Amino acid sequence: MSMFVINTSSSNLLAPQLRPTSTLANPNYLFQFINDFDSNKQVLFYAQDESNFCNSYSRFTVIETGSTAVSGTALTHGIVNIYPAGQWTYNIYESTGTTLAISATTGTILRTGIVVVIGQPSDVIPSIYL
Numbered sequence: 001m002s003m004f005v006i007n008t009s010s011s012n013l014l015a016p017q018l019r020p021t022s023t024l025a026n027p028n029y030l031f032q033f034i035n036d037f038d039s040n041k042q043v044l045f046y047a048q049d050e051s052n053f054c055n056s057y058s059r060f061t062v063i064e065t066g067s068t069a070v071s072g073t074a075l076t077h078g079i080v081n082i083y084p085a086g087q088w089t090y091n092i093y094e095s096t097g098t099t100l101a102i103s104a105t106t107g108t109i110l111r112t113g114i115v116v117v118i119g120q121p122s123d124v125i126p127s128i129y130l
Helices: 072-076
Strands: 002-007 010-014 028-035 042-047 060-064 086-095 109-118
Touching (some): 028 060, 042 072
Antiparallel strands (some): 028 086
């Protein structure tokens, strides 16, 4: 398991090791982020592998838009809105296409871990203790 940090309203670099576990020759990678506070909040997006050393590691630029909603083709180019800030679980799948659905992938999780989204204080849902 590995951990990434994503800053809101900025460009972020993620470099997971995916190729050794990949089964497709030239895969697209679907990222699934699941909010740890509310598992009903999920974000799906594709990002282009920019690595020059794909056999060793992959490299993705993920642009988090802050409060700007994202839809359509932006979600297939690593442009996302991840709200609220806080801790999320991520899964990375491989696919031959760019359909934004886990059912469109091989179904195999290549990498899983934690992503911490760092935003403004207003981006965080406060915890309520009783």
